[in-house]
Amino acid sequence: DTEVTQTPKHLVMGMTNKKSLKCEQHMGHRAMYWYKQKAKKPPELMFVYSYEKLSINESVPSRFSPECPNSSLLNLHLHALQPEDSALYLCASSQPQGRTDTQYFGPGTRLTVL
């Protein structure tokens, strides 16, 4: 099974709201990633968790707060977002520290900030 699931599929929120995105995988992968993808652009890396510890933060604003409660789950907490944060948010997983390993992507959450 190479499935990564993400909920919700769509999310509309105001700039004062607090919401969370959820990602789950059961492939035994110990690295999980959050990407942001704007229309007609490739995915941009936001965060990397390796063995449930945050290892990379690509200078992401603090209004995005990741959390990895266990090896299968990855959350992205959202607070006080801006309209320019509207995008497709993709989660991925892989074995950590393996250049030859494949990242498997979830279907994404389409976020609209009003």
Place this chain on the structure above:
Amino acid sequence: AQSVTQLDSQVPVFEEAPVELRCNYSSSVSVYLFWYVQYPNQGLQLLLKYLSGSTLVKGINGFEAEFNKSQTSFHLRKPSVHISDTAEYFCAVSELKGYQKVTFGTGTKLQVIP
């Protein structure tokens, strides 16, 4: 540092015709290359990957790619396309930087014309 170039932003092709999507890379170390496909409003799906061994790699949905070290290319081909192949295609290269860093090309939109 590694980089990926997809020179064609859009490729229109008639149904049942062959197609080639071009990808060139630059790397100073061993290369691990991937092609991902993204259907509208969906996440990324792995088409195929080159890690080592045979330079001709076969993937899902009838796609194949050939690794050419001298030309630093990894072009994607399909002998006969179907309407359902209409999607965005991303070439990617991975490297180890304490985590698996994937660098994506800018993508090629394959538009299959009936």
